[in-house]
Amino acid sequence: MRNRVVITGLGVAAPNAVGIPSFLDAIQAGKSGIVFQPDLAELKFSCQIGGIPPVNEAIRNQYFSELQLRQLNSSGIIYGVIAGMEAWQNAGLPVATDEPDWDSGIVFGTGMLGVDKFRESIYKVDEGQVRRLGSTVVIQTMTSGVSAFLGGMIGCGNQLSANSSACATGTEALLLGYERIANGQAKRVLAGSCSDHGPYIWGGFDAMRVMPYQFNNDPERASRPLSATASGFVPGSGAGALVLESLESALERKATIYAEVLGGHQNSGGQRGGGSMTAPNAQAVKRCIQQAIQQAGVQPDDIDIIDGHLTATIKDAAEVTAWCEALGRRGDDFPYINSLKSMVGHCLSAAGSIECVASVLELHHGFVYPSINCEDLHPEISALIAPERIPQQVIKQNSTVLAKANFGFGDVNACVILKTFYQ
Template identity: 80%
Template sequence: MRNRVVITGLGVAAPNAVGIPSFSAAIKEGKSGISFLQDLADLTFSCQVGGIPPVTEAIKHQYFTELQLRQLNSSGVVYGVIAGVEAWQNAGLPIATDEPDWENGVIFGTGVLGVDKFRESIYKVDQGQVRRLGSTVVLQTMTSGVSAYLGGILGCGNQITANSSACATGTEALLLAYDRIANGNATRILSGSCNDHGPYVWGGFDAMRVMPYQYNDSPQQASRPMSASASGFVPGSGAGALVLESLDSALARNAHIYGEVLGGHINSGGQRGGGSMTAPNAVAVKRCIQKAVEQAGIQEKDIDLIDGHLTATSKDAAEITAWSEALQRSGADFPYINSLKSMVGHCLSAAGSIECVAAVLELSEDFIYPSLNCEDLHPDISAIIAPDRIPHQLIQRPINVIAKANFGFGDVNACVIFRKFQP
């Protein structure tokens, strides 16, 4: 018999807020974290706006020593540690001291980590200054740097690993953690994902012309999921973290339970059937959603809200079509649907975890956050769903089941089903 898995801790460093109380207030308010970035303008980027978490020096000093901060220049490591430690503290869990806690683990993914550190290293090595690189180069540039850092801080003795699946990374990490706990191989897993920010991370996307350039003077209008005037995704960064725990453990220590993970599905379109490195195979997306619903043991009609991937590109209408066909719901029967990217941009490999945190807050606190900048709904979307299914203002109402999905470069997909906790 598989264990029931619940969520007992949340942490976040998002472009519109850092920390769960501020983030909950920000998404209810519809607060944008997207701003004009002078360094992108100086480097002649077409898109000169982006989302960077407002991490102050005071916040950093809550999580790092002065020595650590002098050595760190990987923003992804900073964001990941802030979100991960907050989630652990939020769950009310102790830090292991004398020996590792064999029941606690970390699955924390990333896509691009330590790019600034790589740049510094290349210059120093080319100049024959290899001995001046410092002792943290490997930590800041290896994919598992954040999971290793967090595992050491918390003293976890179970699996410590990192996954990397582009935009699906965070949701995939959560599902990997879910499976490990459900199968009895761990009691608690800190899951999440992070991503660096900056021109060396975002430059490739600007070169691909997949980011908007018309809104450099009005950055908060730039991210326009589901809009007819959408012209590309706004780059973002940050980290999200969730503590997943067996229900028995959570009840035994009287932990606060934000919600339950019913199940989910991970797949790939194999870059076949219209799928490619940058475009999803529509059949695989639909199958991922259907299998997630099946594994969760619910009916399509049970879903109250879809927290979509919805990047503000030409693929938004295709995603809506996939949801409609997979759930066999359309028009006024379609669930509510929103996109956090309208407020924070596309946080790349951090997107899934930050958006999962937002979805769990919606579930726990009974609200639906507004989806910004889609007053001019794309006609291909309005032909499928009723316009009032997309909230433009905060909606306060009971939420029982949420479907959350992310679809990433490489034609990879992940969908998870959250439900309000039922004892």
């Protein structure tokens, strides 16, 4: 018999807020975290705006020593540790002392980590200064660097790993943690993902011309998912983290339960049927949603909210079409649908986890956050669903079931079904 899995801890470092209390206020208010980035302008980027978490010195000092901060220049590790440790503390869990916590594990993913450290290292190696590289180069640049940092800080003795599946990384991490607990191989898993920021991460996307350049003087209006004037995604960074726990363990220690994970699905379009390295196979997207619903044991009509991937590109209308076909719902019958990227931009490998945190908060606190900047709804989307199903102001509503999905480069998909917890 599979274990029921619930969420008992949350942590976040997002462009519009750091920490759960501030993030909750920000997403309810529709607060944007996208600002002008002078370094991008100096480097002649077309898109000169982005979302970077407002992490100050006081926040850093809560989690890192002065020596660590002198050595660290991987923003992704900093964001991941902040979000991960907040989630662990939010769950009311202790840090292991003499012996590892054999029942607790970590799955914390990322995409490109430590690029600034790579750049620094390349110059030193090319100049024959290998001995001056320092002792943290490998830790800061390996994909599992964040999970390794967190594993040591918490003392986890169960699975300790990192995943990497482009924009689907965070949602995939949640599903990997869910499966481990459901199968009885762990009691708790800290699941999440993070992303570095900066020109060396974002430059390739600017070269692909998939980021907007028309809003450099008006950054807060730039990220426009579902809009007719959407012209590309705004880059962002940060981290999100969730503590997944068996229901039995959560009840035993009287933990706050934010939501239940009912199940989900991951697949790939195989870069066939219209799918490519950068574009999704529509059939695979639809199938991923349908399989997630089936695995979760719910019906399409049960879904109250869709927290979409919705990047503010030409694929937004195709995504809404896939949801309509997968659910067999449209018009006034369609669930509420929103996109956190309207406020924080596309946080790349951190997108899924930050958006999953927002989704859990929606269920736990009974609201639907606004999808800002889509006052001019895309005509292909308005032909499919009623405009009022896309909230532009916060809506107070006690929802029961939420579907969260992310679709990434490489034609990969992940969808998780979350539910308000009722004992």
